[in-house]
Amino acid sequence: DAGVIQSPRHEVTEMGQEVTLRCKPISGHNSLFWYRQTMMRGLELLIYFNNNVPIDDSGMPEDRFSAKMPNASFSTLKIQPSEPRDSAVYFCASSLSPVVAEAFFGQGTRLTVV
Amino acid sequence: GIQVEQSPPDLILQEGANSTLRCNFSDSVNNLQWFHQNPWGQLINLFYIPSGTKQNGRLSATTVATERYSLLYISSSQTTDSGVYFCAVEENSGGYQKVTFGTGTKLQVIP
Numbered sequence: 531d532a533g534v535i536q537s538p539r540h541e542v543t544e545m546g547q548e549v550t551l552r553c554k555p556i557s558g559h560n561s562l563f564w565y566r567q568t569m570m571r572g573l574e575l576l577i578y579f580n581n582n583v584p585i586d587d588s589g590m591p592e593d594r595f596s597a598k599m600p601n602a603s604f605s606t607l608k609i610q611p612s613e614p615r616d617s618a619v620y621f622c623a624s625s626l627s628p629v630v631a632e633a634f635f636g637q638g639t640r641l642t643v644v
Numbered sequence: 645g646i647q648v649e650q651s652p653p654d655l656i657l658q659e660g661a662n663s664t665l666r667c668n669f670s671d672s673v674n675n676l677q678w679f680h681q682n683p684w685g686q687l688i689n690l691f692y693i694p695s696g697t698k699q700n701g702r703l704s705a706t707t708v709a710t711e712r713y714s715l716l717y718i719s720s721s722q723t724t725d726s727g728v729y730f731c732a733v734e735e736n737s738g739g740y741q742k743v744t745f746g747t748g749t750k751l752q753v754i755p
Contacts, residue, residue, distance in 0.1 A: 563743070572745060572746075572747050572748065573730065573732075573745035574745075575742075575743055575744075586742065619685055621687060632675075632677065632689065632692040633677065633689075633732075633743070634689060635679070635686075635687040635688075635689075637685075637686050638685055638686070638687070640685070
């Protein structure tokens, strides 16, 4: 398996534009997580899905952020409209089970909003 | 929520030296993982270690869940060990996992 695949690897966009980050989890994994990493706040869990259903989105910073998982092999994290403070590295991770399972991370998307 | 503290926050080692990184957590956890974030930003799983001791080459980890800490040992350090080491703990919240990361230990191994 190729592991968790995220795209794009880098994204530079202007403030106010819509940004869509994509993630393909490891085949067979039924939990998917979106994290954000910043210098100020470290690694934060934004949202996670189990069997394509959002379970906990309490980490989503505000309504400008939305995440979907239309099927078991694909998820998106959308920011609309984007702001400079959204600049961060966004990681997607997947695991086999929602409880007590090893999580595997993608390589991340480095987002810069100017 | 659960607090995860890592120490030291920064560490500089001479190549070949050994080190111990610590992760303390404030409540019972179901799982603990150690990750290495390399200078290119990639997060790499090191250990999945809810309890006990595991070894993988020059690295080993021990988690004492009853005392709420975990240790990561790096022996004979190499420059490629440089980066940030995170521990992440997992607690069961309503039948689902809730993951909290520590703030990391930034390691620099110098030749």
